[in-house]
Amino acid sequence: MLQRTALYSAHQRLGAKLIDFGGWEMPVQYTSITDEHLAVRNAAGLFDISHMGEVTVSGSGAEAFLNSVLTNDIRKLASGQGQYTLMCNPAGGVIDDLYAYRLSVTVYLLIINASRIAVDVAWLQAQAAKFTGGELNLTDASHHYAAIAVQGPRVKEFINAVIPGASASIFHVAAVTDLQKNQIAGFHFDNHNILVARTGYTGEDGFEILGPDGDVQHLWEKLLTLGQPFGIKPAGLGARDTLRTEVCYPLYGHELDENTTPIEAGVGYFVALDKGDFNGRSILSQQKATGVKKKCVAFKMTDKSAPPRPHYPIWANGVNVGQVVSGTQSPSLNVGIGMGYVPPELAKPETQLEIEIRGRRFAAVVVPKPIYHKP
Amino acid sequence: MSNIPSDLKYAKSHEWVRLSGDTATVGITDHAQHELTDIVFVELPAVGRQVKAGEACAVVESVKTASDIYSPVSGEITAVNAAVVDNPALVNTAPHTDGWFYKIKLNQAAELNTLLSPDDYQKQIGG
Numbered sequence: 001m002l003q004r005t006a007l008y009s010a011h012q013r014l015g016a017k018l019i020d021f022g023g024w025e026m027p028v029q030y031t032s033i034t035d036e037h038l039a040v041r042n043a044a045g046l047f048d049i050s051h052m053g054e055v056t057v058s059g060s061g062a063e064a065f066l067n068s069v070l071t072n073d074i075r076k077l078a079s080g081q082g083q084y085t086l087m088c089n090p091a092g093g094v095i096d097d098l099y100a101y102r103l104s105v106t107v108y109l110l111i112i113n114a115s116r117i118a119v120d121v122a123w124l125q126a127q128a129a130k131f132t133g134g135e136l137n138l139t140d141a142s143h144h145y146a147a148i149a150v151q152g153p154r155v156k157e158f159i160n161a162v163i164p165g166a167s168a169s170i171f172h173v174a175a176v177t178d179l180q181k182n183q184i185a186g187f188h189f190d191n192h193n194i195l196v197a198r199t200g201y202t203g204e205d206g207f208e209i210l211g212p213d214g215d216v217q218h219l220w221e222k223l224l225t226l227g228q229p230f231g232i233k234p235a236g237l238g239a240r241d242t243l244r245t246e247v248c249y250p251l252y253g254h255e256l257d258e259n260t261t262p263i264e265a266g267v268g269y270f271v272a273l274d275k276g277d278f279n280g281r282s283i284l285s286q287q288k289a290t291g292v293k294k295k296c297v298a299f300k301m302t303d304k305s306a307p308p309r310p311h312y313p314i315w316a317n318g319v320n321v322g323q324v325v326s327g328t329q330s331p332s333l334n335v336g337i338g339m340g341y342v343p344p345e346l347a348k349p350e351t352q353l354e355i356e357i358r359g360r361r362f363a364a365v366v367v368p369k370p371i372y373h374k375p
Numbered sequence: 376m377s378n379i380p381s382d383l384k385y386a387k388s389h390e391w392v393r394l395s396g397d398t399a400t401v402g403i404t405d406h407a408q409h410e411l412t413d414i415v416f417v418e419l420p421a422v423g424r425q426v427k428a429g430e431a432c433a434v435v436e437s438v439k440t441a442s443d444i445y446s447p448v449s450g451e452i453t454a455v456n457a458a459v460v461d462n463p464a465l466v467n468t469a470p471h472t473d474g475w476f477y478k479i480k481l482n483q484a485a486e487l488n489t490l491l492s493p494d495d496y497q498k499q500i501g502g
Contacts, residue, residue, distance in 0.1 A: 031412075306416040307416060328438055329415040329438050331413075
């Protein structure tokens with residue numbers, strides 16, 4: 001039996017096409033992936049992200065604990081700030097990629113991938129059991145939160161009308177739009193507390209909002225109503241995937257897995273080698289110094305071809321050198337795009353590659369990340 | 376609500392067939408294009424290829440997925456629609472007319488009797 005989010009009946013009313021995504025029955029699209037994608041690039045789109053997991057970590061030892069299990073430096077966060085970070089095994093392989101928010105001096109909120117909740121929580125509990133650096137409480141709060149993402153350049157024009165007033169907790173701002181990128185604050189909505197962060201997974205400005213089921217249901221309807229004059233559309237996981245692929249954000253299970261390190265995946269910027277020891281540090285440090293055997297590159301098709309897809313072979317100079325991990329037709333650029341792993345000597349922009357599609361090879365070229373830039 | 380023209384025959388796998396003499400024109404149904412949405416690429420068989428009924432002989436790709444198209448009838452491919460290769464969106468806008476895929480010279484005319492009538496196809500898709 002698939003799990004359903006608090007917004008399931010809203011998706012049904014909107015005529016969404018629903019699919020199994022990591023054990024959740026989620027909307028892949030409402031009308032068309034292309035239309036929803038372009039709504040987010042040009043106006044606004046509304047996503048149900050309630051399937052994502054939430055873990056709270058608190059106590060006097062929380063900061064030291066998180067710095068020992070995550071790659072980024074959690075000490076850089078003041079209350080009300082968040083950062084992208086990764087959780088690695090001792091071999092440097094990625095257990096999950098996540099957002100970590102500091103809600104107060106001793107309380108943190110981790111937003112993790114839906115498909116990884118059980119693995120992450122078990123891993124964190126095992127690490128916590130060995131931790132001796134102070135008081136530590138770890139709670140899987142995934143069932144306490146529904147969540148939505150409202151993304152696009154016009155969101156800032158109506159979000160303050162949807163969630164009026166100043167913040168009520170964590171961090172003071174006079175209005176939602178006063179939050180800066182990666183900031184989070186608590187707001188009152190329908191007399192309940194909701195969390196609003198200026199973050200997202202689309203390459204556009206926007207907000208991710210967490211709260212109790214009923215409030216998120218109300219928020220969903222209110223955003224669609226007040227956003228309507230600005231062109232808001234409900235957007236499914238199909239558009240979420242094409243949007244993140246265009247800006248080269250990794251997706252767990254595609255660019256990232258337990259046999260791939262953040263350095264290989266090209267997210268080494270979020271690995272703070274100078275912060276002291278943490279899981280995977282020795283391997284990651286060695287890879288940063290001496291290089292890697294595979295690298296995640298972005299590419300564009302240069303031949304007319306079908307769109308590249310995950311698992312298609314990548315060729316260079318007549319040799320099969322790797323595999324596509326994400327691929328699609330880019331709705332913004334109207335060309336086939338993707339990411340894949342190749343040996344590091346083939347990772348430079350302008351390197352010629354070929355993508356094998358149903359037994360035939362088509363020309364592609366390595367391009368800098370992100371593939372899509374805002375005009 | 377899908378458009379199901381009354382002068383066509385239908386395969387369970389959502390292709391349509393328009394018969395003219397011993398040659399059939401094949402495409403995908405309005406229901407199929409609506410389910411696929413946003414068709415961005417069409418790959419058609421080579422002219423002269425012999426195909427069997429039920430054989431995968433074309434591919435349509437939407438933004439999200441690649442889908443095989445199965446020939447509803449057996450025979451030799453005599454023509455393909457270059458316009459739909461250049462402009463795959465024709466499959467979305469005119470699935471039963473300008474968005475046709477290929478013409479096939481039948482060599483098993485009796486297969487036509489195994490295809491669905493418009494009413495039966497309507498029942499299958501629950502329209």
